[in-house]
Amino acid sequence: MADFDKLVAEAHKRALKVIVDLVPNHTSDQHPWFQESKQGPTSAKRDWYVWRDAAADGGVPNNWPSYFGGPAWTLDPASGQYFLHQFLPEQPDLNFRNPKVIEAMLDAMRFWLKRDIDGFRVDVIWLLVEAADFGDEPENRHWHKNLIDRARTIHTKIEDQPETHEVIQKMRKVLDQFSSPGFERMMIGEIYLPYYQLITYYGTKEKPECHLPFNFHLITDALDNWNAATVRKVVDEYMAILPAGESANWVLGNHDQFRFGSRIGSEQARIATMLLLTLPGSPTWYYGDEIGMVNGVIPPNKIVDPRGLRQPEVISEQRDPERTPMQWNDTAYSGFSTVDTWLPVNADSVERNVQMQEQQKDSMLNLVKHLLRLRKEHQALRSGTYASINSDAGIFAYSRESADQKITVYLNFTNETRVIDCENGENSKGSKGEVLASTTMQVSKVVAAQTLKPFEGLILLNS
Numbered sequence: 001m002a003d004f005d006k007l008v009a010e011a012h013k014r015a016l017k018v019i020v021d022l023v024p025n026h027t028s029d030q031h032p033w034f035q036e037s038k039q040g041p042t043s044a045k046r047d048w049y050v051w052r053d054a055a056a057d058g059g060v061p062n063n064w065p066s067y068f069g070g071p072a073w074t075l076d077p078a079s080g081q082y083f084l085h086q087f088l089p090e091q092p093d094l095n096f097r098n099p100k101v102i103e104a105m106l107d108a109m110r111f112w113l114k115r116d117i118d119g120f121r122v123d124v125i126w127l128l129v130e131a132a133d134f135g136d137e138p139e140n141r142h143w144h145k146n147l148i149d150r151a152r153t154i155h156t157k158i159e160d161q162p163e164t165h166e167v168i169q170k171m172r173k174v175l176d177q178f179s180s181p182g183f184e185r186m187m188i189g190e191i192y193l194p195y196y197q198l199i200t201y202y203g204t205k206e207k208p209e210c211h212l213p214f215n216f217h218l219i220t221d222a223l224d225n226w227n228a229a230t231v232r233k234v235v236d237e238y239m240a241i242l243p244a245g246e247s248a249n250w251v252l253g254n255h256d257q258f259r260f261g262s263r264i265g266s267e268q269a270r271i272a273t274m275l276l277l278t279l280p281g282s283p284t285w286y287y288g289d290e291i292g293m294v295n296g297v298i299p300p301n302k303i304v305d306p307r308g309l310r311q312p313e314v315i316s317e318q319r320d321p322e323r324t325p326m327q328w329n330d331t332a333y334s335g336f337s338t339v340d341t342w343l344p345v346n347a348d349s350v351e352r353n354v355q356m357q358e359q360q361k362d363s364m365l366n367l368v369k370h371l372l373r374l375r376k377e378h379q380a381l382r383s384g385t386y387a388s389i390n391s392d393a394g395i396f397a398y399s400r401e402s403a404d405q406k407i408t409v410y411l412n413f414t415n416e417t418r419v420i421d422c423e424n425g426e427n428s429k430g431s432k433g434e435v436l437a438s439t440t441m442q443v444s445k446v447v448a449a450q451t452l453k454p455f456e457g458l459i460l461l462n463s
Contacts, residue, residue: 001115004115005115008115008116008117009116012116017118017119018117018118019117019118019119019120019121019186019188020112020117020119020120020121021120021121021123022108022109022112022120022121022122022123023122023123023124024094024096024105024108024122024123024125024128025086025093025094025123025124025125025127025128026085026086026087026091026092026093026094027091027092027094028090028091029089029090029091029092030090033045033048033049033094034048034049034092037049037051037083037092038076038078038079040078040079041079041081047095047098048094048095048098048100048101049083049084049092049093049094049095050083050084050092050093050094050095050130051076051079051081051082051083051084052073052081052082052084052134053080053081053082054075054080054081054082060073060082061073061082061134062134062135062136062137062157063136063137063139063152063153064084064086064130064136064137064153064157064158065149065150065151065152065153066085066086066087066088066149066150067086067087067148067150067307068087068088068306068307068310068311069148069149069307069310069311070149070310072084072085072086072158073085074089084130086124086127086158088306093130096128096129096163096164096167097129097132097163102167102170105171106170106171106174109171109174109175110174110178113174113175113178113185114178117185118185118186119175119185119186119187119188119211120175120186120187120188121188121190122171122187122188122189122190122210123190124190125164125168125189125190125191125201125210125213126159126160126164126189126190126191126192126193126201127158127159127164128164128167128168129161129163129164129167130157130158130161131156131157131158131161133157134157135157136153136157137153137154137155137156137157137158138153138154138156139152139153139154140152140153140154145313146314147314148311148314148316148317149311159193160193160197165200165201165203165207165209168189168201168203168209168210169203169207169208169209171187172187172203172208172209172210175187176208186211186212187209187210187211187212188210188211188212188213188214188249189201189209189210189212189213189214190214191210191213191214191216192216192220195217195237195238195241196241198213198215199213199241199242199243199246201213202243202246205245211247212247212249212282213249214249214251214284215238215248215249215250215251216251216254217234217238218231218234218250218251218252218272218275218276219251219252219253219254219257219260221234222234223252223257223260223263223264224263226263226264226268226272226413227394227413228393228394228395228396228411228413228414229393231275231396231411231413232388232396232398235279235388235396235398236388239280239386247281247282248279248280248281248282249281249282249283249284250276250279250281250282250283250284251283251284251286252272252273252276252284252285252286252289253285253286253289253322254284254286254322255286255319255322255323256319256322257322258295258316258321258322259288259289259293259294259295259321259322260272260289261289261292261293261294262294262295262321266292266364267454267455268413268455269289269292269364270364270367270439270455270457271411271412271413271439271455271457273289273364273367273368273371273439274367274371274409274411274437274439274457274459275396275409275411275457277368277371277372277374277375278371278375278381278400278407278409278459279386280383280384280385280386280400286322287326288326288327290364290365290368291327291352291353291354291357291363291364291365292352292364293324293327293346293352294346294348294352295321295322295346296320296321296322296323296324296343296344296345296346297321297344297346297347298318298320298321298324298343298344299344302320302343302344303318303320304320304342304343305318305319305320305323307319308320320343323343324343324344324345324346325337325341325343325345325346326354327345327346327348327349327352327353327354328353328354328355329353329354329355329356330349330350330351330353330355330356333345334346334349334353335353335354335355361441362440362441362442363441366441367437367439367441370437370441371437374436374437374459378405378407378436378461379402379403379404379405380400380401380402380405380406380407381400381407383402384400384401384402384405384406384407385399385400385401385402386398386399386400387399387401389408391410391420392418392419392420394412394413394414394416394418395410395411395412395413395414395418395420395452396410396411396413397409397410397411397420405461405462406461406462407436407459407460407461407462408433408459408460408462409457409458409459409460410452410457410458410460411457412452412453412454412455412456412457413455414454414455415454415455416454417451417452417453417454418451418452419451420451420452433460433461433462434460434461435458435459435460435461436459436460436461437457437458437459438456438457438458438459439455439456439457439458440453440456
């Protein structure tokens with residue numbers, strides 16, 4: 001704890017913020033709470049977890065599936081009852097219909113907030129409460145063997161229950177109690193839901209919830225169908241439905257998804273980077289994406305992720321490839337370690353690493369640094385309005401506008417040179433402006449914004 005307190009203090013000296021990953025949905029099966037809960041139906045903590053009798057045939061209580069394969073229920077032979085686990089059997093779900101569980105979790109939050117942390121990223125926040133009737137979920141008629149077991153049903157009972165919002169509102173109250181002017185504690189919620197459900201996790205003015213319900217739709221809806229029309233649709237739909245006064249957020253990569261550099265290629269990864277860092281709201285960056293890291297190659301005997309081990313036939317369930325060590329330099333363990341690592345260092349670390357890219361003027365790393373500087377320097381990129389612009393096929397164009405400046409972003413998703421020709425003559429052929437950034441890192445000061453090179457993104461400060 002002394003190390004942690006020092007970390008927070010030193011981070012705050014540098015104007016950095018520290019967010020703790022809170023996992024309220026489940027505990028370890030070795031946790032004292034669960035060990036006591038297992039003592040039997042009369043245990044004081046029996047109702048801290050979700051226990052159910054067997055079905056009439058002696059099997060699992062219902063058809064709820066686990067994220068990691070198989071049923072979401074495991075039998076406790078001693079009592080003859082099953083306990084719920086939406087993930088591994090070693091991760092039993094807490095019962096958030098029990099007020100004592102809620103209060104215990106709020107106390108856990110208070111413990112960390114008293115140590116001056118800046119907020120929480122809350123794991124699987126939309127799964128906290130299950131339907132009270134414990135009924136079967138409808139079967140997914142479109143399920144096939146290449147999909148995970150979790151997709152066998154449509155999740156009307158095990159996800160996104162109304163009572164979940166009541167729990168989150170209580171969590172937000174604790175955060176607000178620890179906030180003060182200039183030091184607002186914040187909460188990010190991990191949520192994979194369609195937009196119309198996702199935005200409800202902002203809450204309301206009277207009953208606020210997450211400051212940022214994670215918006216993963218660039219990952220889930222766009223990366224496997226990466227083109228200007230799809231990306232524009234994902235962005236426009238979100239901005240149209242975003243509640244007034246709330247902040248947008250965007251994610252391109254995380255620990256559960258293949259690297260976007262592998263999914264769309266290195267040229268498109270630059271387009272994606274410019275997109276992420278010029279859209280309104282908060283961008284979330286996954287380590288290594290700033291140097292264009294790609295999926296690591298994991299030999300079968302090196303797989304350690306339980307989700308991948310339990311469902312080896314489903315390629316998308318392998319999460320180790322995106323979790324390989326950060327590539328700092330070209331030494332044996334890439335500057336991440338001096339001994340064998342949990343996962344092998346990616347073989348491309350000898351030519352893709354921080355040390356090398358710092359010296360390369362047009363590297364991905366220097367593109368990211370340049371875009372971050374622009375966000376700091378230009379109010380329009382930090383907090384300006386957003387509007388998409390009709391343009392040539394294959395180009396996604398949009399403006400960011402503040403009281404005293406207008407910036408236009410052009411992203412060419414094609415492998416062809418394209419003419420910038422926007423609706424109503426706005427920024428059409430011959431219009432001029434200052435080029436603030438290009439994904440090629442070749443920037444001229446003032447140009448006639450007529451063409452985009454293949455796979456080029458351009459940021460123009462309009463004159």
